[in-house]
Amino acid sequence: MSDADILIVGAGVSGLTIGWLLANEGVSVEVWEQGDRPGGKIRTGRQSGYLLEESASMVMNYRPEVNTFLDTTGMNRRKFERAPTEHRYLLKDGGLVELPLSIGAMAKSSVWSAGDKLRMMREPFAGRGDRDRETVSEFVTRRFGRGMLEQAIEPFVAGPLASDPDRANAAATLPRLSGLERRYGSIALGMLAHKFLRRRTATETEAFSFEGGMTSLVESLADTSAIRLRTGYKATELAPVNGGWTAIGVSSGTQCTLRVRHIVLCTPAYTAASLLSPLDAELANLLRGIDYAPLSVVHMGFAETAVNHALNGTGFLVPRREKLALTGCMWSSRLFPSHAPDGKVLLTNYLGGGRRPDAITWDDDQSVAEILKILKPLLDIATDPEMVSITRHLHGLPLYYGAYPARMRAVDSRLQDFPGLSLEANYRGGISIRDRIVCAYKTVERILPGLNRSSTELEKTRVPRQNGLISASTSG
Ligand SMILES: Cc1cc2nc3c(=O)[nH]c(=O)nc-3n(C[C@H](O)[C@H](O)[C@H](O)COP(=O)(O)OP(=O)(O)OC[C@H]3O[C@@H](n4cnc5c(N)ncnc54)[C@H](O)[C@@H]3O)c2cc1C
Structure with missing residues (x-):
């Protein structure tokens, strides 16, 4: 006899999306969240009339599953499109140069030398690499040369992904590019083919937030009455019993126990490792x-x-x-004018990541001084900021380093021994909110048959696949 069909541990966007989809199928879902609010990394703050995103600032979407999910949850009515602007820049020798977004613009751009451009043109003739082990740096240099790595891919991998291309696994970090190579033998030719087919099959890329900021998305999912959300509940122990699971947790110093048929761990990998180490030391080590x-x-x-x-x-x-x-520096009030009061400018800066992990130890004065040293001359800023807000993420983003695909295969193989247990968070299948929603659909499809439920509702809300052109896990 179970207390609920499913326990989800962790109320970040991964856990809440899975919970919402399952509850929508009539599954009884309980969610435990150790913090005092749902949302995990996603949190929108307010200060002096500014709207401040502590982590994710927008959804960049090209996946139909995300549109379907927002339609179904009603969140599409609260979508807040990013202001249209195509210009993005790179810091080069103390100045800003515009990053070209088309092949024609690339040919004219001063970002790359003539030698770099000639090297890139040889991309269709590049040989294959080792998908399991090749790093982003090796992959991009092999296909396009160092110019493309240093002036385009490295800043992207170090910025939005907070990673280090010399250590990041190419297939896991850039799944779209490595998928094109795998399928077409060339990224350039694959993109041409993709562009041609995409006209008929995929959605246009759009970038958006929500009224009230990104926190509105997670709060609205958590508000669903079909999900029993318990904040202040920390899972401390899991045990398989009689075809189901028992979870033990702590809330306000009191122990609580729940019997369920399935557990989905939507915590960071290191927390999943601690919970699973008494059951499987090898799985815990992999995590x-x-x-x-x-x-x-x-x-x-x-x-x-x-x-x-x-x-x-x-x-x-x-x-x-x-x-x-x-x-990187995001011109937030340019993208979302309502994120700053009238007559004000909001700039959002990212410090550290895999490139400079030590920057997390800087105090407020040092963090601000280091940024202003760059911004003041670059953007011709005359004064110190009148508002500063700093959020430090000690465990900001998972790094898909080393032989990552092999590590994930080993995790999946160990999980075979634990029916009724799933691991789903941003260390598997992509870090972006888009990826988290796409992965949630897959998880729910996998779990439902074990609960003797057919996925009829999911069928209704499902979207046509994109002819397999885009791989499932996409953080690029
Ligand atoms: C600075 C920054 C900027 C970002 N910008 C973007 C962006 O613009 N666009 C985008 O798409 N993505 C962005 N991301 C990525 C995205 O925000 C995250 O990958 C995503 O929110 C992670 O969701 P998650 O549910 O997998 O994990 P989390 O949000 O980390 O959720 C895990 C939850 O598990 C809970 N938990 C842990 N242990 C236990 C336990 N024992 N018991 C109960 N609960 C537990 C935690 O408290 C937490 O709430 C950004 C991330 C960062 C850090």
Whole structure:
């Protein structure tokens, strides 16, 4: 006799999305969250009239599953599109250069030398690499040369992914690019084919937040009455019993026990490792081996009159050759004007990550000083910020380092011994919110038959596959 069909441990976007989809299928779902609020990494703060995202600031979507999910949950009505701007920049020799977004613009761009451009044109003739072990740096250099690595891919991998291309596994970190190579033998040719077919099969890429910020998404999922959400509940022990599971947790110093048919662990990998180590030391070791990058998010607010740069774009990324701990600066009030009061400018800066993990130890003064040293001359800023807000993420983002696909295969193989247990969080299948929603659909499809439920509702809300052109796990 079970107390619920499913226990989900962790109320981040992974756990809440899975919980929502299961509850929508009539499954009885309980969610334990150790913190005092749902959302995990996602949290929107407010200060002096600014709206401040502590982690994710937007969803970048091209997957139909995400559109379907937002339609079904009603969150599409609260979508808040990013202001249209195509300009994005790179810090180069102390100035900003625009990153080209088309092949024609690439040919004219000053980002790359003539030699770099000639090398890139040889991409269709590049040989194959070792999918299991090849790093991002090896993969990109093999296909496009060092220019493409240093001026485009490295800043992207170090910025939004907080990773280090010399250690990050190419297949896991850039699944779209490595998928194109696998399928077409060439990324350039694959993109051409993809572009041709995409017109008929896939959704356009769009970037958006929600009214009230990203926290609205997780709060709305958590508000669903069909999910029994218990905040302040920390899972401490799991045990398989009689075709189901018993979970033991602690809430306000009191122990609680729950019997369920299935457990989905949506915690970081290191927490899953601690919970599973009494059951399977090898599985725990595989999970413990997943590193996380520390990173700081530093919001700065200025009077509009103090910032003399036009800020005509999304912001800029910083390549490693600039030797800075700043990996990127997002021009947040340009993208989402309502995130700053009238007459103010909001700049969101990212410090550290896999490139400079030590930056997490900097105090507020040092963090702000290091950023202003770069921003003031670059954006012609006349004053110090009138608002500063810093969030430090000690375990910011999981790093898909080393032989990552092999590690995940080994995790899946160990899980065969534990029917009724799933592991789903951002260390598997992509870090972005888009990836988390796509993975949630797959998890629910896998779990439902074991609960003797057919996925009729899921069928209704499912979307046509994209002819297999985009691989399932996408963080690129
Ligand atoms: C600075 C930053 C910027 C980002 N920007 C973007 C962006 O713009 N767009 C985008 O798509 N993505 C972005 N991301 C990535 C995205 O926000 C995360 O990958 C995603 O929110 C992670 O969700 P999750 O549910 O997998 O994990 P988490 O959010 O980490 O949730 C895990 C939950 O498990 C709980 N938990 C842990 N242990 C226990 C336990 N024993 N018992 C009960 N509960 C437990 C935790 O308290 C937590 O709530 C960003 C991330 C960061 C850090």
